[in-house]
Amino acid sequence: MIGAGIFSALAPAAAAAGTGLLIGLAVAAVVAYCNATSSARLAARYPASGGTYVYGRERLGEFWGYLAGWGFVVGKIASCAAIALTVGAYVWPSQAHAVAVLAVLALTAINYVGIQKSAWVTRAIVAVVLIILVLVVVAVLGWGDPQAARLDVRADATAGGVLQAAGLLFFAFAGYARIATLGEEVRDPARTIPRAIPLALGITLVVYAVVAVATLAVLGAQGLASATAPLSDAVRQAGLGWLEPIVRAGAAVAALGSLLALILGVSRTTFAMARDGHLPRTIAAVHERFGVPHHAELLVGAVVAVLAGTADLRSAIGFSSFAVLVYYSIANASAWTLTTAENRPPRIIPIVGLAGCLTLAFALPVTSIITGAAVLALGAAAFAIRRFLRR
Template identity: 75%
Template sequence: MKAALPAGTGVPMKRRLGVFDAVTIGLGSMIGAGVFAALAPAAGASGSGLPLALAVAAVVAYCNATSSARLAARYPASGGTYVYGRERLGPFWGYLAGWGFVIGKTASCAAMALTVGSYVWPGQAHAVAVAAVVVLTAVNYGGVQKSAWLTRSIVAIVLAVLAAVATVCLTASTAGSVRLDIGADTSAEGVLRAAALLFFAFAGYARIATLGEEVRDPARTIPRAIPLALGITLLVYAAVAVAVLAVLGPGRLADASAPLAEAVRAAGAPGLVPVVRIGAAVAALGSLLALILGVSRTTLAMARDGHLPRTLAAVHPRFRVPHRAELAVGAVVAVLAATTDVRAAIGFSSFAVLAYYAIANAAALTLTAAERRPPRIVPLVGLLGCAILALALPLTSVISGAAVLAVGAAGYGLRGAVTRA
């Protein structure tokens, strides 16, 4: 006999988000993370092969997006791959996906919060990061529609800043004041490692799928919103990456702590530097907002099944959001933001999220033609790509990520043993 759910867990979440809002939430997740956080370390790994690494990451992300979209249309519930893995592969694989997502994306939340702090007030980055987590948790608590409105404003600001950066850098490059420094500094291993780091930036489309219970007509909305958000993000990333690489070259880009600010300064537009700093902080806020949103929904789904404390499955009767899950996620992220380092979180998060999408692709392979299964080559390439990119990450990221997944698997086995006893 199942334990009774806490009061409020039976309250349905309201479907308020259309295609435009779902795309906006996906853009807020992806654009904020990649351009400002992953570009420099990716350039350090791949050198002038950065555009190629971006293309590899985009191919794997496209396969993952297609698999996720078909699964989300079939299972329009909060939880994303946690739900898909559970329904298509079995409870253990669903649990492992959810565990990897919650742990990995909680680390991403801390990284984005610290990015905000480093741009807004470098001397007090941790304090600003904690304050940002508190404020955005309160925004999410007030309802998903408020989050969508705020994300829409953030995306508009960030796109305007990135357009200005790309225009200034490309104009300077074509005018001959700078040149694209292409050298023999690219290796297959470096490109794959850079692609794995850049994948951290593309993973935001998962936020659309994890909001399955809050999207209108999810069978149509989610399959449209995911590829749209991914396509727009790829175009933005390609333009900015080429422009910044043209100005700084791979060496200077890899060493830059604030690469976009360095690029506009090198392109002869130092007046844009404060604008870029503001844009970076706003972009990171957008990522953090959407990340907290997605992690709390997966926490909700796992709590409903008893893999996390069932009290976290409560849905607020007025705001129709998983308020206890949001408060718990916010508290954990605030602690991490006060104590962790930004760069270390990127590789760890990438490994956990790649494992998450490997399970999504495996689940998509089990769909039938009647369930609108994607062409088999798509989830196969996605599954293989996730495995290759995960193993291409720095060794410390691979070891720590594998250890976290092993701890989750052990916890699942222990819980099962206790239940059977």
Template identity: 75%
Template sequence: MNESRTNDPASPARLARRLGVGDAVVIGLGSMIGAGVFAAFAPAASAAGAGLLPALGLAALVAYCNATSSARLAARYPASGGTYVYGRERLGEVWGYLAGWGFVAGKSASCAAMALTVGAYAWPGHENLVAVAAVVALTALNYAGVRKAAWATRVIVAVVLAVLAVVVVACLTSGRADLARLEPHALEAGGVVQAAALLFFAFAGYARIATLGEEVRDPARTIPRAVPLALGVTLVTYAAVAVALLAVLGPGGLARAAAPIADAVRAAGAAPLAPLVTAGAAVAALGSLLALLLGVSRTVLAMARDGHLPRVLDAVHPRTGVPHHAETAVGAAVAVVAAVAEVRGAIGFSSFGVLVYYAIANASALTLSAAEGRPPRAIPVVGLAGCLLLAFSLPLSATLTGGAVLAAGLVVWAVRRALKRR
């Protein structure tokens, strides 16, 4: 296979390589340890009941396979765009385009969901207004430079991890905690798979590291180290939180919880911690939104370079070294969606698009040779099968909407290709 066209040193607009392993891990953590941990466990428990922990394990397995495939590909193609670049180089232009289209559409919806979560916690009843303000503020921060954004994400991750640690200790040391509630009974495979699909939404942020491939130092070494580190910290955190919630609320109580972590600290007799949890949820959503905006804008940049999006988006600021036109466009689009959308619909649509994106990443990894750093073949095979299984276990409305958007993208690609041949 040829190297990615975006690796050509003659390319006129290059991003600065400023991020090390620590920065890349923090950006990945900022995407994964975000609003999902404050919201995803309740619907997952509703689907899986006492099978929540097996569902978490299944989601983590698929995420690990995706992370490994993505890391090997990112080391081979250290350019902005993630699976858009990998699919294009390994499978053909249409697959790269489909991955990019699904990622931009799905993650734009996810950005809106994160922004709306900020609004729901910060100013209930005015979610859309707060969401738009959050998008504008964080777009301006990203515009100022990726290292400033990485520094802000580092602070947010530290705050959220501290809040979750306090919650876990308070729950597990309370008289309400009963570890017998963790024992699974009468598991239903369909419920466990659907719960895994819902929990996967909270794991998906490791792609942010790959989409920043053009901005990390020594990507062949940095990316394969940063991805599993970020995923490992996230899995340990989620497992600890899941155990604490189940021990205090039980599967039924967790399924009924409107705000699972806040409800758990109240049930554990630590009601004074509830405002801290509320603040932590808002901060977590801001961290996710910050990192998501970074990843989407880099994919837009890569697609603009290849003419799949307007060429004006292929621009790098001469002083800050960021794709300022792409960041501004993404911020504007997300702000519009956040002004009119609701959280649950945005999350369902986003999950489908992200799983399709990773399915293409695993298919791309299967084409790597041993000399190109191919992972053990079982990893992309399990990752591909897992992505498809989870995608089609989502609610029918999410699957149909996601499929329609992907089909519309393919129509746009076919029309553009036909016009180009004339």
């Protein structure tokens, strides 16, 4: 979660909400908290690879599990491509697509040799990113011209704009699902996963809130909305140009960290769907030495590499947000069916989570809604055809 989103999501969110950016962040955090709580309780009950794909199947029926898995896979593949392009844009703007493809291939190779190496690489990346974010906050608040008046909510903050900003910012919070998708690869998952998900979300929320307040106080809503690299622009505004290359490097490292975790999570859901026959069963093969679903790893890496070489960044982000919000809608509906004996969350949690996800999904730009709905409908049609042929 502490990855590419904090370097890229603030600008489009500010363009949508204006001075209501921080309200949008709060709305996204509330919905994310409900989703995280529902996911944690379900993960404790079903500690298996696949996340909401498994929960929807077990609690709501085969179709809803399939739709969740389909939404997660296609949405996160688009997100992988978007984040890879973010790496390219920061590292070598004129060759962004080529750099993006190379990044995908390199991280697929890291994931291929086992989860332990992936975890260590992720820890190192998060440490570097946190240091960069601390430097940015200290620099812009200490040497810039922060003004509390720039944090005031004004007339440009419409309800629709705030909701759209929340949907865009939710893109950056969504990483906790990847914890649940690794249920078969961690020790004591029934205890570990429910603790890890809310802890990760809480840390991320604090980091995002501090960075958002600092950049908004220095650049203002209009300056932040027009920024192509918000944190770099904030540092430059503070008169610390020497720090800008460091921030750009940190953004690239952050994007690589997000991409590493994304490819890992998508491949595990693909593996689970293949194991259940919703995708070709050869994809469910597990490597004898490394213990990873290597066919799923290679397939996901190849598809992401193709998209990273051809896709448009903003379209990929919008589509990904819509698909992931639908995914979490199914997670909240699944959590609603838990009983007291199954350690269900308070009823209000899945209700707010479900309503929030659907509201944010349909507050996104119209093109994102149409494209996302069309791809989900295509997946549903494939499910119906497969069931008909099987009968």
